[in-house]
Amino acid sequence: MPTESAGEYAPVQSRARSFYGRYERKEDLEHQTHFCPGCGHGIVHKMIARAIDDLGVQDRTIMVGPVGCGVFTYYYFDVGNVQAAHGRAPAVATAIKRSRPESIVIGYQGDGDLSAIGAAEILHAANRGENITVVFVNNAIYSMTGGQAAPTTLVGMKSTTTPNGRNAATEGYPLHVCELLSTLQAPAYIERVGLGDNKQIWQAARAIRRALANQVHGLGFSLIEVLSPCPTIWKMTPVEAQRWVRGVMENEFRLGVFCDRTNERAVSADLRPVTPDPALDDLPRILGVARERLPGSEAQAFTPGREIDLEVRIAGFGGQGVLLLGEVLAEAGLDAGLEVSWLPSYGPEMRSGTSNCHVRLSRHAIDSPLVASPVVLVAMNEPSLRKFDRSVRSGGWVIYNGREFPADCARDGLNVLARPFTELADELGEKRAANMVMLGALLEITGVLPQASIDHALARLVKNPRWVELDQRALARGRELYQGSREG
Amino acid sequence: MTEADKPGQKQDRGRLCIDGEECKGCGLCIEACPPRVIAMSEPLNHYGYRTAIYAGAGCTGCGVCFMACPEPGAITVYRLVNAPGPGARSAQVAVEEASACAGS
Amino acid sequence: MRRQLMKGNEAIIKSAILAGCRAFYGYPITPASEIAEAAAEFMPKTGGVYVQAESEVAAVNMLYGAASAGVRAMTASSGPGISLMQEGISYMAGAELPCVIADITRAGPGLGNIGAEQADYHQVVKGGGHGNYRTLVLAPNSVQEMADLTALAFELADRYRNPVFILADGFIGQMMEPVEFPETATPTQLPEWAVAGTAASRGNLISSLELDFDKLEKHILALEAKYRIACHRETRAEEWMTADAEIVLVGYGIVARILKAVTAEARAAGIKVGVLRPITLYPFPVAQFQRLALSAQVFAVVEMSTGQLIEDVKLALNGLRPVQFLSRVGGNVPSHNEVLALVRELARRAPAAPAREEERVANAY
Incomplete structure (x- = not known):
């Protein structure tokens, strides 16, 4: 029975709070969207805004807009807005979310943006399981640029770039993004919905809300693909376009949930450890650059006043310890209070083939770290010797890893210490220590560095105590070899 | 005031308000409306669109037209609340009911 | 107290973190990879983010995202990777986002080789991306300068809200020299223009899009005015x-x-x-x-x-x-x-x- 007193009417569906009341960032017509009549974008926008409202995350939300008809998300959404380059929204969203984990980051992309130019970005964001929400609006065409074919264009469908209809033989088949992404292990939730009728629309709204809630709960990557009408480019009335979504698009792009790991994630999300950022004062220590951490060895006062400008070239095969030899020399030089530089040849040589480095030690600031005319050449094999022997300065030294010094390399003013260093190292128990035997000889010949500095350098660079001990014996052996050669 | 608001008559469960300047006349709400109480206007609006108009009675407040409409604020749907008697419900309950109904 | 022997590429990251950098997005390439490797080690330990991107295109757009969120962020690459990053650099200049990009140059064109070259001068100094923009470019010639100029680069990037390059060659990146760092770290700050997912920043927008011809012209001229100020004040x-x-x-x-x-x-x-x-x-x-x-x-x-x-x-x-x-x-x-x-x-x-x-x-x- 009707009652005598009237009830009151309260709004149950109205403009979402997460929309601006007026679109002041638009150039004109600030009271309506830029979308064509019947466009699905507006409907999807409303679902997103409603989900933001319902979850109470308006202040935390950051919308990452695409290039395409959806480019103006910042006209409408009263949230933080970042406009991304074509296809790159997942990369942009990734970084925002990583640096601001409390924010709620929504990537909004069309089918050209996401499935063509941005295919790599969406694939890898999904595969990393970024805790973001992606809303993918698929209307099977490039709309904003005037109706060119997209990866999602149906076979036989005409576009301005498939004027006779998409030919699968030359243009391939429609790309099924949800099916592709659901093969990955990381995504939490992937669903395809449509805007084809009332029932589909309400399901779409629920899916979008769920995808956003997943992020709020820290469950990981969620993507909702929305089959969406484009009446203008499809050349249909809005109602015809809506029916086409339901009657035609849906046959190619099956609706449904393709991946749902939200239950298992709900458990693990709670167990994730939260590590606080370190204190600012701790950073130098963590980076290993705190000054007190370094051994406070004073500059070694050896041979005071003596001019030192040692230019060394060290060359050999990869794996012979060429670079380490140079590094120990430079590190010891620094320890002894000298200016030093160490410059490697780098690249494929690091992994095989030849290797060489330039080392300079000087009492003065080092101008060029490139050693064009070395005072000492350490040649760990014959090819290295032949590559660099001509460059050695007159009066300089060649320390050569070989029993015999090639006669044609000998010249006046060139001092040579040729020994089978690898064999000698082998006698010490490890032929890989040949580099340190040769360094011992170099140190003895040049006499520029105190043993204490070498000890410090080895301690810093060689972590295995067994190797430190071995290297020390190798260095001593090298020193003996040079002393022996003088006596002999 | 519509007929439905007059005291002593049965009130519609819902009511509809369409902003004729925001509406672009796409007609999706007309297609979507279950009780068929939305029509297209004859006169054009300020921007040259024919727009959706509410017939003035028969709205159930289901909200389906709102969801079908691409414009954020072109349609506002109201529901009868706090009416004495068995039909009384809160606005929140009303919208949940509407969602469940249209999506089922 | 003394200096440390360190590679230029490693010095860049340590200096960056001390300068408040909390995000690194990169893609491996010789001879810049040590920068990413050092970032992978130290960013997570210092409250920062490290992601190895799927490409340089993605990396520079991640940089765009991090900068949008108000985080000091950087990447590093070499010639071929810098070519791919030009898209994002143009967008960042257009959207007035600060960032630091290290280019440890190798020889080109094309795949070229991994030897040191200085042939990225044009694409870095003149800008390889589209539109009217410039990047500020610092050219270190020692490991100490790799550290010092990286810190300066972050200051300049924030001051001018613009990408700043460290343009070095493979030698400067790969060689070791003594280097010392500041004893204190720079605190991170949230710029007022950033989109940080907070109530205070809700009204902010990061975008390089401007449909109106006159407004875009005004924006471009404002960028140009900014570069002219940099010319007066920052030349070294x-x-x-x-x-x-x-x-x-x-x-x-x-x-x-x-x-x-x-x-x-x-x-x-x-x-x-x-x-x-x-x-x-x-x-x-x-x-x-x-x-x-x-x-x-x-x-x-x-x-x-x-x-x-x-x-x-x-x-x-x-x-x-x-x-x-x-x-x-x-x-x-x-x-x-x-x-x-x-x-x-x-x-x-x-x-x-x-x-x-x-x-x-x-x-x-």
């Missing part, structure tokens, strides 16, 4: 023995180190030669060139490209003095002796007839 160059120099050698990065060594030797032989090293390649130190043009007879540009830096030198000198040219490319470095020979030849001619310009590409004749 090092002069070495230029006070009485008749011959001024010009080079940046590893080349400048060679030029100093040559200058030392030539000075010992009584040749009045000096070195002018641009530290900022953009803004270019035009005033220093014009001042030295009053006293010097001839300038000689030495670079590891077939003639990129020399264009800016000639523009700066505007015909005041002749400019000689020596170049090695393909991974080769101008040798000490090659440069010395050029200096000796110029000294023989000066001051009588240095007026003729010559360009020499070593091994080309």
Whole structure:
């Protein structure tokens, strides 16, 4: 029975709070969207805004807009807005979310943006399981640029770039993004919905809300693909376009949930450890650059006043310890209070083939770290010797890893210490220590560095105590070899 | 005031308000409306669109037209609340009911 | 208290973190990979983010995202990767986002090789992306400068809300020298324009899109005005023995180190030669060139490209003095002796007839 007193009417569906009341960032017509009549974008926008409202995350939300008809998300959404380059929204969203984990980051992309130019970005964001929400609006065409074919264009469908209809033989088949992404292990939730009728629309709204809630709960990557009408480019009335979504698009792009790991994630999300950022004062220590951490060895006062400008070239095969030899020399030089530089040849040589480095030690600031005319050449094999022997300065030294010094390399003013260093190292128990035997000889010949500095350098660079001990014996052996050669 | 608001008559469960300047006349709400109480206007609006108009009675407040409409604020749907008697419900309950109904 | 021996590439990251950088997005490439490796180790330990992106395109767009969120962020790459990043660099300049990008240059074009070269000058200094924008470019020539200029780069990036490049070559990145760092770390700050997912920043927008022609023109002119201010305030160059120099050698990065060594030797032989090293390649130190043009007879540009830096030198000198040219490319470095020979030849001619310009590409004749 009707009652005598009237009830009151309260709004149950109205403009979402997460929309601006007026679109002041638009150039004109600030009271309506830029979308064509019947466009699905507006409907999807409303679902997103409603989900933001319902979850109470308006202040935390950051919308990452695409290039395409959806480019103006910042006209409408009263949230933080970042406009991304074509296809790159997942990369942009990734970084925002990583640096601001409390924010709620929504990537909004069309089918050209996401499935063509941005295919790599969406694939890898999904595969990393970024805790973001992606809303993918698929209307099977490039709309904003005037109706060119997209990866999602149906076979036989005409576009301005498939004027006779998409030919699968030359243009391939429609790309099924949800099916592709659901093969990955990381995504939490992937669903395809449509805007084809009332029932589909309400399901779409629920899916979008769920995808956003997943992020709020820290469950990981969620993507909702929305089959969406484009009446203008499809050349249909809005109602015809809506029916086409339901009657035609849906046959190619099956609706449904393709991946749902939200239950298992709900458990693990709670167990994730939260590590606080370190204190600012701790950073130098963590980076290993705190000054007190370094051994406070004073500059070694050896041979005071003596001019030192040692230019060394060290060359050999990869794996012979060429670079380490140079590094120990430079590190010891620094320890002894000298200016030093160490410059490697780098690249494929690091992994095989030849290797060489330039080392300079000087009492003065080092101008060029490139050693064009070395005072000492350490040649760990014959090819290295032949590559660099001509460059050695007159009066300089060649320390050569070989029993015999090639006669044609000998010249006046060139001092040579040729020994089978690898064999000698082998006698010490490890032929890989040949580099340190040769360094011992170099140190003895040049006499520029105190043993204490070498000890410090080895301690810093060689972590295995067994190797430190071995290297020390190798260095001593090298020193003996040079002393022996003088006596002999 | 519509007929439905007059005291002593049965009130519609819902009511509809369409902003004729925001509406672009796409007609999706007309297609979507279950009780068929939305029509297209004859006169054009300020921007040259024919727009959706509410017939003035028969709205159930289901909200389906709102969801079908691409414009954020072109349609506002109201529901009868706090009416004495068995039909009384809160606005929140009303919208949940509407969602469940249209999506089922 | 003493300095540490460290690779340039490692010094960049340690300095960046001390300067408040909390995000690194990169993609491996020789000879820049150590930067990403150091970031992967240290970013998570220092409250920062490290992600190895799927490409340089993704990396630079992640940089865009991090910068949008108000985080000091950086990436590093080399020629081919920088080419791919140009899209994002243009967007960041357009959206006025700060970031730091290290280009540890290798030899091109195409895959080229991994030897050191300076042929990214054009794509970095002139900008390889679309639109009216510039990037500020710092060119370190030592490991210490890799650290110091990285810290400066973050300051400049924030000050001008613009991408800033560290343009180094493979040598500077790969070599080890003693380096020391600031004893205190710079606190991170949230810029008021950032989109940080907070109530206070909700109204903020990061975008390079402007449909209205007049508004876009105004925006572009505002960017240009910003660059002009940078030209007045941020130009940096090092002069070495230029006070009485008749011959001024010009080079940046590893080349400048060679030029100093040559200058030392030539000075010992009584040749009045000096070195002018641009530290900022953009803004270019035009005033220093014009001042030295009053006293010097001839300038000689030495670079590891077939003639990129020399264009800016000639523009700066505007015909005041002749400019000689020596170049090695393909991974080769101008040798000490090659440069010395050029200096000796110029000294023989000066001051009588240095007026003729010559360009020499070593091994080309």
